[in-house]
Amino acid sequence: MFQHVLVQEILANGIESGINLDTPVRTIASADDVSCFSLESWKGRFGISASFFSVPERIGTDEVDSSVAVKNVAQSLIRPRSEMVADSAITVQAWEGVVLEVFDKFLAVKLIDKTDRSAQDTVAELDIGEIDADDADLVRPGAIFYWYLSYEHRPSGKKRSSMIRFRRTPSWTADDLKRTEAYANELFRGFKIAELPST
Amino acid sequence: MSCSGVSKLPSFQAPDHDQVEVVVLGPRYGEAVCVHLGDNRWLTIDSCLYGKSAEPAALFYLKQIGVSPSSIELACVTHWHDDHVRGVSQLVEEAVNAKIVIPEALGRQEFMVLAARFGGESLTGGAKELLRLYRDFGKDRGFVLAGESKLICKDSTSAGAVEVWAMSPSSAEVQQCLVDIGNMMPKVGDPQGAAPRKRPNHLAMVLFVKVGNAQMLFGADLEQVGSQSLGWNAVISAEAAKSTQSTLFKVPHHGSSTAYNPLVWSKMLSPEATSIVTPFHSGRSKLPTESEIKVLKGHTPHLFLTTNQALVRPKISKPSFVEQEIKARTVEKTGLFQEPVEPGLVRCRYTDASTWDVGLFASAIAL
Numbered sequence: 001m002f003q004h005v006l007v008q009e010i011l012a013n014g015i016e017s018g019i020n021l022d023t024p025v026r027t028i029a030s031a032d033d034v035s036c037f038s039l040e041s042w043k044g045r046f047g048i049s050a051s052f053f054s055v056p057e058r059i060g061t062d063e064v065d066s067s068v069a070v071k072n073v074a075q076s077l078i079r080p081r082s083e084m085v086a087d088s089a090i091t092v093q094a095w096e097g098v099v100l101e102v103f104d105k106f107l108a109v110k111l112i113d114k115t116d117r118s119a120q121d122t123v124a125e126l127d128i129g130e131i132d133a134d135d136a137d138l139v140r141p142g143a144i145f146y147w148y149l150s151y152e153h154r155p156s157g158k159k160r161s162s163m164i165r166f167r168r169t170p171s172w173t174a175d176d177l178k179r180t181e182a183y184a185n186e187l188f189r190g191f192k193i194a195e196l197p198s199t
Numbered sequence: 200m201s202c203s204g205v206s207k208l209p210s211f212q213a214p215d216h217d218q219v220e221v222v223v224l225g226p227r228y229g230e231a232v233c234v235h236l237g238d239n240r241w242l243t244i245d246s247c248l249y250g251k252s253a254e255p256a257a258l259f260y261l262k263q264i265g266v267s268p269s270s271i272e273l274a275c276v277t278h279w280h281d282d283h284v285r286g287v288s289q290l291v292e293e294a295v296n297a298k299i300v301i302p303e304a305l306g307r308q309e310f311m312v313l314a315a316r317f318g319g320e321s322l323t324g325g326a327k328e329l330l331r332l333y334r335d336f337g338k339d340r341g342f343v344l345a346g347e348s349k350l351i352c353k354d355s356t357s358a359g360a361v362e363v364w365a366m367s368p369s370s371a372e373v374q375q376c377l378v379d380i381g382n383m384m385p386k387v388g389d390p391q392g393a394a395p396r397k398r399p400n401h402l403a404m405v406l407f408v409k410v411g412n413a414q415m416l417f418g419a420d421l422e423q424v425g426s427q428s429l430g431w432n433a434v435i436s437a438e439a440a441k442s443t444q445s446t447l448f449k450v451p452h453h454g455s456s457t458a459y460n461p462l463v464w465s466k467m468l469s470p471e472a473t474s475i476v477t478p479f480h481s482g483r484s485k486l487p488t489e490s491e492i493k494v495l496k497g498h499t500p501h502l503f504l505t506t507n508q509a510l511v512r513p514k515i516s517k518p519s520f521v522e523q524e525i526k527a528r529t530v531e532k533t534g535l536f537q538e539p540v541e542p543g544l545v546r547c548r549y550t551d552a553s554t555w556d557v558g559l560f561a562s563a564i565a566l
Contacts, residue, residue, distance in 0.1 A: 092520060092521055093521045093524075124525070126528060127528055130528045138390075149520070149521055149524050151520075160520060160524065162524050162528060169390050169391040170390075170391055171387075171388050171389060171390055171391065172316075172385045172386065172387055172388065172389050172390075172391055173387060174387050176391075177316075177385070177387065180312065180315040180316045181312050181315070183315045184308065184311040184312040184314070184315040185308065185311075185312075187311050187315070187333045187334060187337055188308045188311050190337055190338040191306065191311075191333065191337045191338070191342065192337065192338060192339065192340065192341055192342060193306065193341070193342055193343075193344060194298050194341025194342060194343045195341075196343065196349060196350060196351065197350055197351075197352060197353040
């Protein structure tokens with residue numbers, strides 16, 4: 001099974017654009033359109049193993065460090081088999097969440113409704129027991145997660161399912177740090193400081 | 200007595216050209232302030248998003264009263280926490296004539312590196328808004344770097360002589376901030392993500408505004424720190440503080456006890472100063488608490504809250520399956536709540552009798 005995912009989309013939006021419950025990897029652009037990489041060797045519908053054939057050198061006007069791009073995408077997409085859901089799962093509700101505060105027994109979170117885009121942001125206090133052990137080290141203020149409520153159709157009948165998964169962000173590399181510092185220095189060089197009035 | 204009356208007002212009206220007005224908007228997460236300096240010249244302090252409009256609160260208010268964002272001359276950002284900078288890049292974009300006032304440390308190269316590293320990732324981080332300011336306006340707009348006892352603006356309008364002073368951060372706070380920035384910098388191998396939240400808020404920029412006889416102190420989120428050279432202790436002992444006697448006070452840090460210093464009330468404010476608190480509600484953190492309100496009421500009977508904390512947050516209605524699942528997974532089966540749909544605002548207008556005429560809109564209340 002091959003799917004093509006535009007690197008730009010993945011880099012911009014992380015796993016959310018690459019995975020949703022109905023079509024685990026959305027086809028955003030074909031390989032003929034731009035330089036794309038292909039995903040193959042699915043190990044379960046959400047247990048993705050990726051192989052990358054090429055990464056564009058430029059996205060729009062921005063240069064892309066291909067090694068960083070591949071690494072970022074790989075870290076975003078390779079996920080454990082525990083995330084597998086049934087073939088015919090129907091997502092009833094999806095949120096993107098951000099952790100506001102971490103308490104002993106719960107997380108204060110803000111939820112952005114991905115099912116109803118017109119809905120206002122909401123807040124909730126999620127029981128800490130709902131967080132998968134695999135994700136425990138990812139839980140911190142500012143962490144981004146996805147929460148899906150689905151119906152799974154199994155031979156034994158319809159079953160409700162809830163899945164909360166935290167976004168796996170790439171780690172900082174020496175190149176990342178150098179690149180962001182150079183960008184900040186460029187901003188600083190062009191920074192215009194206004195004069196204060198005399199007292 | 201610095202407060203002449205309180206009324207629930209049915210609609211917004213622009214102030215007269217020679218009338219000083221202060222509007223404080225605080226929807227329980229974040230705050231924004233608009234100050235009319237006279238002659239349709241405005242100053243804004245901080246930014247939050249307002250209710251269903253999801254528009255920067257200051258723009259929301261000014262548009263309601265028919266004032267163009269181009270009338271904003273100074274857009275002040277007191278510190279970089281998310282609840283004080285949401286929407287500020289949009290505000291500055293529309294406020295085409297505004298100079299941007301930031302604490303000195305935020306104009307340092309070190310902070311720009313921090314913003315570059317944390318400004319792209321987080322959904323909610325204040326670094327993102329600051330990075331936008333640097334990127335989109337850093338070359339063309341003037342940035343005013345403010346600190347302790349620095350005069351930011353000196354002018355006059357038909358409302359009187361105008362002076363805007365920064366009372367903080369002190370030079371010691373700037374140095375401390377640079378140390379903190381160094382500690383917050385990610386290292387190779389650290390996970391990318393949002394910037395860690397740093398406390399206490401000793402970087403926050405307190406502003407003193409004087410227009411004619413009207414004196415106003417805006418406490419930002421500045422907290423009380425043990426050292427004499429940091430926090431409110433530094434402000435009180437600063438030279439610029441000695442001549443202030445404000446009759447209007449935006450209470451610092453959502454009325455929290457960590458920002459309380461009785462000397463501010465006795466030395467920098469007139470007795471019974473009109474005082475406004477913006478509540479903070481995130482998760483189970485709720486400010487101010489009842490005991491904190493009691494302490495503030497000990498200083499003034501003219502204490503106002505921009506949005507009533509007692510408002511029941513409206514529940515979200517979802518299909519039954521979703522509601523059951525949500526209840527099963529939230530603490531004490533509390534479910535989901537919308538952010539308050541009707542945040543309030545407190546409007547204060549300076550009168551000829553040297554008092555503040557206070558108007559409460561929507562869910563704003565007197566305490």
